[in-house]
Amino acid sequence: MTNKTILIIDDEPKFRANLADWLEDMGYETLQAEGGEAGLELFRQKQPDMVLADLNMPGLDGFGVVEELTRTSPETPILVISGVGVLEEAIRAIRLGAWDFLTKPLKDLELLEHTLGRAFERSMLLGIDRLYREHLEEEVAKRTDKLRQLNDALHALNTEISDTQRELLYTLGDVVETRSHETANHVRRVAKLSHFLAERVGLEPEEAKLLQLASPMHDVGKIGIPDSILNKPSTLTPEECEIIKSHTVIGHEILKHSERPLMKTAAIVARQHHEFWNGAGYPDGLSHGDIHIYGRITSVADVFDALTHPRVYRKAWGHERAVEYLQNQAGKMFDPELIRIFFADLRQVEALMASLG
Numbered sequence: 604m605t606n607k608t609i610l611i612i613d614d615e616p617k618f619r620a621n622l623a624d625w626l627e628d629m630g631y632e633t634l635q636a637e638g639g640e641a642g643l644e645l646f647r648q649k650q651p652d653m654v655l656a657d658l659n660m661p662g663l664d665g666f667g668v669v670e671e672l673t674r675t676s677p678e679t680p681i682l683v684i685s686g687v688g689v690l691e692e693a694i695r696a697i698r699l700g701a702w703d704f705l706t707k708p709l710k711d712l713e714l715l716e717h718t719l720g721r722a723f724e725r726s727m728l729l730g731i732d733r734l735y736r737e738h739l740e741e742e743v744a745k746r747t748d749k750l751r752q753l754n755d756a757l758h759a760l761n762t763e764i765s766d767t768q769r770e771l772l773y774t775l776g777d778v779v780e781t782r783s784h785e786t787a788n789h790v791r792r793v794a795k796l797s798h799f800l801a802e803r804v805g806l807e808p809e810e811a812k813l814l815q816l817a818s819p820m821h822d823v824g825k826i827g828i829p830d831s832i833l834n835k836p837s838t839l840t841p842e843e844c845e846i847i848k849s850h851t852v853i854g855h856e857i858l859k860h861s862e863r864p865l866m867k868t869a870a871i872v873a874r875q876h877h878e879f880w881n882g883a884g885y886p887d888g889l890s891h892g893d894i895h896i897y898g899r900i901t902s903v904a905d906v907f908d909a910l911t912h913p914r915v916y917r918k919a920w921g922h923e924r925a926v927e928y929l930q931n932q933a934g935k936m937f938d939p940e941l942i943r944i945f946f947a948d949l950r951q952v953e954a955l956m957a958s959l960g
């Protein structure tokens with residue numbers, strides 16, 4: 604016994620019976636149907652392992668059966684039985700999806716057995732191939748899932764690193780500003796405002812982000828300035844003024860050795876945040892486009908925030924006064940384009956600043 608069931612669809616009862624006998628002798632189980640419709644119905648009910656279908660039958664013929672089974676059950680071998688001398692019919696059936704053909708009358712049992720064996724072998728290979736592909740897909744899905752998990756973990760780690768980095772930089776900025784009694788959150792507001800201006804002036808998002816992280820370090824060079832000068836309540840002598848101004852160069856010296864883009868950005872910010880558009884700033888007296896855009900942006904952000912918040916030596920300016928000052932300094936202290944951007948979206952600037960106290 605092969606445990607395989609073959610469905611015979613043929614309108615000639617005698618031929619069906621003979622064929623069934625032969626097949627049973629070969630160890631197959633058989634089912635029989637006398638026409639296409641009945642055959643398909645039986646197929647659906649019993650799910651045989653192979654179908655042998657006569658091509659010429661009243662009602663739904665063998666071609667119709669081939670078409671239907673090829674569509675609905677492509678792994679089931681379907682062999683057609685055609686009359687002798689009508690090879691074209693057999694070819695047409697094969698084009699429609701039949702696996703092979705037998706000719707009526709069936710005489711050569713060995714050939715029949717061989718044809719069936721070959722069809723079953725091909726069917727088995729198809730099944731193996733499908734299982735393999737399914738397994739492969741499952742495997743790919745599993746690995747993709749694993750990769751996704753890894754990726755998520757990596758992403759979380761990255762977020763953690765950049766959050767930590769940002770916190771460290773803000774804290775470092777805070778430490779410096781605290782020494783010179785800057786108001787709380789000064790560096791955070793400068794960071795936000797710098798980012799805002801950087802985006803609006805057309806820097807790439809990545810670069811804008813970099814500037815946001817780097818700008819809190821603009822005054823890091825003040826760690827090299829003695830407290831006695833930094834916090835002197837009375838007017839500074841010209842020499843003391845020069846020492847204060849040197850915080851730009853000191854900051855640059857501290858940061859310039861790193862190859863990290865963030866540190867490079869911070870080095871530029873530290874050196875250039877007191878340069879003036881008209882060349883009257885320090886330490887290098889650069890002007891216009893010679894001042895790096897990082898320096899120009901941080902300058903606007905730093906001054907605006909400093910003016911709108913109190914310092915030891917003066918009260919905070921009102922918002923209007925600070926805004927007016929900025930306007931007046933366009934083309935003098937500040938890059939006029941940045942001031943234009945600043946005023947183009949003043950409401951958002953105000954909202955931004957308010958969100959950080």
Ligand SMILES: [Fe+2]
Nearest residue numbers: 821822876877
């Ligand atoms: Fe400064």
Ligand SMILES: [Fe+2]
Nearest residue numbers: 789821822905
């Ligand atoms: Fe500052």
